Amino acid sequence: MSELLNVQDVAKYFGGIKAVDGVSFTLNEGEIVGLIGPNGSGKTTLINVISGVYKPDRGRIIFEGEDITGMDPWDIFHKGIVRSFQIPRLFHKMLVVENVMVPHRNQRGENPLIAPFHSMWKPQEEELARTTLGTIMDFQLSRVRRNWASELSGGQMKLVEMTRSLMSEPKLLLLDEPVAGVAPKLAREIFSHIVRLRNEYDLTFLIIEHRLDLLFDYVERVMVMNYGKIIYDGDPEGVHKDPKVIEAYLGE
Numbered sequence: 001m002s003e004l005l006n007v008q009d010v011a012k013y014f015g016g017i018k019a020v021d022g023v024s025f026t027l028n029e030g031e032i033v034g035l036i037g038p039n040g041s042g043k044t045t046l047i048n049v050i051s052g053v054y055k056p057d058r059g060r061i062i063f064e065g066e067d068i069t070g071m072d073p074w075d076i077f078h079k080g081i082v083r084s085f086q087i088p089r090l091f092h093k094m095l096v097v098e099n100v101m102v103p104h105r106n107q108r109g110e111n112p113l114i115a116p117f118h119s120m121w122k123p124q125e126e127e128l129a130r131t132t133l134g135t136i137m138d139f140q141l142s143r144v145r146r147n148w149a150s151e152l153s154g155g156q157m158k159l160v161e162m163t164r165s166l167m168s169e170p171k172l173l174l175l176d177e178p179v180a181g182v183a184p185k186l187a188r189e190i191f192s193h194i195v196r197l198r199n200e201y202d203l204t205f206l207i208i209e210h211r212l213d214l215l216f217d218y219v220e221r222v223m224v225m226n227y228g229k230i231i232y233d234g235d236p237e238g239v240h241k242d243p244k245v246i247e248a249y250l251g252e
């Protein structure tokens with residue numbers, strides 16, 4: 001397995017809060033890695049730093065051998081790192097942010113604010129959608145594609161978000177609670193799709209998820225954050241037995 005992402009001693013502080021405090025790890029191509037940890041432990045901030053939303057106060061981020069530290073989100077996106085967002089609170093604001101993320105990496109000319117759902121149904125994208133997403137598209141999104149701006153459920157929004165992430169032909173997907181608010185059965189279907197995508201396209205995933213029983217059925221590696229640091233990096237079986245992890249969760 002070749003190394004895709006190398007995070008070296010990355011830190012991000014908000015005033016006195018050490019949201020990410022010296023994090024180092026590597027992701028190999030084709031890995032599916034779970035990122036867990038108590039609320040406020042720095043998971044979302046870590047994804048924000050990798051995807052360029054925040055510039056790190058310290059450390060380096062290497063993607064495919066290239067130093068991407070401090071690059072703008074748009075440029076990082078075009079390198080093939082795509083992130084999804086945690087539960088949207090401001091729906092309209094969310095849309096703007098996501099619309100920007102939608103076009104294919106190689107189609108910069110398109111107006112990102114118009115592109116989203118029209119482009120989805122053009123042949124090229126439709127082909128992509130069919131082959132890569134299969135049922136996600138069919139059984140959920142085709143139904144809401146005309147009225148999606150008004151009333152999507154949390155689960156539907158997550159599906160839209162995931163679908164869009166994949167439309168851009170990413171290499172690394174950073175998913176922030178992709179199945180939060182999604183019923184268990186559908187959540188499992190989505191995770192099965194993720195595994196299939198990895199198998200078919202060699203995509204790499206870093207996935208934040210709070211439901212460990214669910215997550216652990218699909219990932220082969222788990223990183224645990226606590227107070228901005230990674231306190232565990234290993235197989236899911238070892239997580240429950242690790243004293244530091246137990247303490248982190250009990251002390252929540």
Ligand SMILES: Nc1ncnc2c1ncn2[C@@H]1O[C@H](COP(=O)(O)OP(=O)(O)OP(=O)(O)O)[C@@H](O)[C@H]1O
Nearest residue numbers: 014017018019037038039040041042043044045046
């Ligand atoms: N923009 C910000 N400004 C100030 N503090 C922030 C900001 N973003 C995050 N923080 C703080 O940084 C810490 C880490 O937050 P973060 O959202 O990364 O945690 P998390 O692990 O994703 O939590 P959760 O599981 O609840 O989503 C928290 O103390 C949070 O309050």
Ligand SMILES: [Mg+2]
Nearest residue numbers: 043044045086
């Ligand atoms: Mg978070």
